[in-house]
Amino acid sequence: MSQFAFDVARRAQQKAIRRRRAKTVLPRQCVPRLSAQQQRGRAAEQRAARYLTAQGVQILAQNLHTRLGEIDLLAWHHHTLLFIEVRSRRSSRFGGAIASVDRNKQEKLIRAAQYLLNTLPTQLALPACPPCRFDVVAIQGETITWIRHAFVSE
Template structure:
């Protein structure tokens, strides 16, 4: 990960902790991919994708989470969930950083 990506992840981690979430782990990897941040909001487990762009030009950070990336995140989260018992309620969030602007998109990816 480059310096800008690491800085964006750190900013996102600091932000969610300031919002009252408990950070469980960062950069959880498996054969399907990586989840940037995993946190808990009460009893809900949250898988968080962090996206950063220097500016909102060309669609910005949120538009960069294509369907193929969403599917990879879902498969990765399913593998992570196999390590837990009982299964907690879950959701997928994204923290999108465009320049200085940070937007927290809650429950933005659906695992039909």
């Protein structure tokens, strides 16, 4: 093999190594940023989690994403697994925070919870199928309302 062919192969190899290394480091501008609405939603979830913790609820997870939907808070309280939806509204126009959990949202939460129940007991070391319930935490201005047994799955 000639020296020229060796040099060409070596440069191609070094170029491939640089390309691979460049892919592994994310540039700063690629870090996902939250919109103002998403930031308000995360703040409301944090506020609800603090409120529930003060009420004796153990928060197991936040923002559980499934292909069927998202569960805002997963909690444990008095031997019951809680699927908690957090809703926040600035004003009571259009029904407020509580009214925003309509039948479509309830069905979506039920499907996401059923999907999670297939894997959660083993991941969280829970009993095989613990009793479950759906709660809603509504934040309206400075008022926090915890609605236990907000709806049931049929």
